[in-house]
Amino acid sequence: MNLTEKDLELLNSKDGLYALLKSRKVNLGKALEETVYAHEMNKKQEELIKLQNWVIQNDKKIVVIFEGRDAAGKGGAIRRLTERINPRHFRSVALNIPSDDERKQWFFQRYINQLPNPGEIVLFDRSWYNRAVVEPVNGFCTEEEYNIFMSQVNEFEKMLIQSNTYLVKFYFSITKKEQARRFRDIKKSPLKRWKMTSVDERAQELWDSYTRYKEKMFEVTNTEHAPWVIVDANKKTHARLEAIKHILKTIPYT
Template structure:
């Protein structure tokens, strides 16, 4: 095969040579794809450091939501985004099931308690949008609670933005076939089995119900002030790059 000068440079790099010789069976196109991903990822991670420095110096506040079906790759994307930035100035929020006190307070209150201080970025690995999809599908909330949430969420997000907070909303989208494949991989891995919850176990059977509520969520909450960024997440590397590139393009660092 004929390689461009750029491709030869990538293959001859330290990462390229390591990738080329780590497997017995060598596929140049696959090696190039992996090396290019690593190269682009590192370049974007350097920009994320610059973005975070801008946030810190300017006392800016950033909230980034990661939503999507189970096994869509939200956590993996967050790990790549936060891999090299300063851990003292960001936090990852993945809230557990609400306590009895939290169930009786205003729904948004426990999320408000996690919002960023000036100079901080907060990543929500699932967010208040649990109430838009996961909770109604699994009967974790009443119809009334769902309707109240849907009537309040746009105003809540508008207030966030008006208080000088940058808000980015990601939805990682995967196919039913890809989700089934990832579930099999998780179950077959001793290191990943803990990821499977009772909710995950029902996700395939409830696929259509999730779709229905997801589409309603987009219809109501894809606003001009807080639009959704839908990421095709069937391929994890490209999904991670697209997410980082969108963050870099959305915040004027």
């Protein structure tokens, strides 16, 4: 493998030496790729700190939604996005199954309760868009509830944006083959096995149904004021960087 002077400099860095020495068999190509990713991620995380400082100092509000199929890497992207910023000024929200009282409320109410205060960033690991895809596919809502949601969501998001809130909507897209591979890895790992739910177990079987509802969601809710950003998530490192780059490009921090 022919290495440039810049490649050698990267491999001699702290991240490069770690990538080289973490396994018994040295793979220069893989180590260089990991080092380039780590170097790029560090730079983007420095910018995220600047963005958060701008949010705090100017009482801004940011909502970032992470949607996508099961095992698409949403949680990992959120962790990379937040691991260097001030934990007192962001929240990561992954709501549980609604309680009996929440089921009787207006659907959006429990999400409204999680929206950011001035000077805060909130990241949703799945959001109100559960009702657009996961719930109808798995029979967790009625057709009427689904139709009401689809008729209200665009106006809800417009009101959110008009209240001086920045809204970013990510959809992490993976192939059926990649999802199956990730499920196998999760099941093999004692540290990850807890991630598999009964919904995950049926994801491959219901793939086409998920696709139909996903496409309907894009058709109806990809609006000018709140467009979807589709991220190719077959490679996790690429997806994480692309999501962070888009946030830095979209939010006009100084």
